[in-house]
Amino acid sequence: MGSLEAIEKYAKENNIPIMQQDGIVFLEKYIKDNNIKKVLEIGSAIGYSAIKMALVSNDIEITTIERDKTRYEIAVKNIKDLGLNNQINIILGDALEIEIKDKYDLIFIDAAKAQNIKFFEKFKKNLNENGTIITDNLDFHGLTSDVESIKSKNLKALVKKINNYKDFLKSNQEFQTKFIKTGDGISLSKKNVKNDENMI
Ligand code: SAH
Ligand code: MG
Numbered sequence: 001m002g003s004l005e006a007i008e009k010y011a012k013e014n015n016i017p018i019m020q021q022d023g024i025v026f027l028e029k030y031i032k033d034n035n036i037k038k039v040l041e042i043g044s045a046i047g048y049s050a051i052k053m054a055l056v057s058n059d060i061e062i063t064t065i066e067r068d069k070t071r072y073e074i075a076v077k078n079i080k081d082l083g084l085n086n087q088i089n090i091i092l093g094d095a096l097e098i099e100i101k102d103k104y105d106l107i108f109i110d111a112a113k114a115q116n117i118k119f120f121e122k123f124k125k126n127l128n129e130n131g132t133i134i135t136d137n138l139d140f141h142g143l144t145s146d147v148e149s150i151k152s153k154n155l156k157a158l159v160k161k162i163n164n165y166k167d168f169l170k171s172n173q174e175f176q177t178k179f180i181k182t183g184d185g186i187s188l189s190k191k192n193v194k195n196d197e198n199m200i
Pocket of ligand 1: 018019042043044045046047048065068071094095096111112115
């Protein structure tokens with residue numbers, strides 16, 4: 001896969017949930033407008049969003065974690081094919097078991113949706129003072145607004161967990177969160193925001 005189009009096509013054919021187009025456009029603009037230079041991503045899949053973020057500017061550094069070995073290997077190849085080895089450091093493993101020491105301007109949570117609170121609590125120490133935690137898939141294909149109509153027990157439990165995460169963000173005393181209806185629904189969480197005009 002030597003191009004972004006080929007990665008998008010592969011993701012579609014193999015049901016790999018890469019970021020939706022308008023979500024990724026929002027993320028690219030956010031990185032540009034906020035002069036973000038260091039990103040930690042939880043959930044690389046095949047490297048698509050990491051590659052997109054790295055392409056915003058060649059002085060952006062990304063660390064991204066993926067626990068699925070097959071996806072990790074495809075991501076490694078995609079990153080190499082696009083010549084982004086110097087900007088993207090990909091780690092194979094479970095993000096909940098990996099210790100990260102550095103601090104980041106942006107932490108992008110896009111992994112197991114039921115674990116969002118755990119990722120948030122674990123990695124908030126890695127956020128720079130003025131940094132942002134962005135979480136993807138908070139609408140979960142529109143299901144979060146109509147939980148009771150979900151027939152599958154497992155899916156219903158998962159969607160409830162996503163809604164718990166939203167409640168966790170809404171009531172968080174340390175971080176202020178703004179929810180954006182783009183892509184599959186994302187949140188922006190920042191510390192020390194006086195009024196939410198400063199959020200985006
Ligand atoms: N950010 C990617 C899509 C990620 S899909 C993009 O938009 O291009 C979510 C990925 O998170 C899956 O590949 C899954 O294997 C991975 N994942 C889930 N839980 C994880 C964990 N605890 N640690 C690391 N990766 C995880
Ligand atoms: Mg996602």
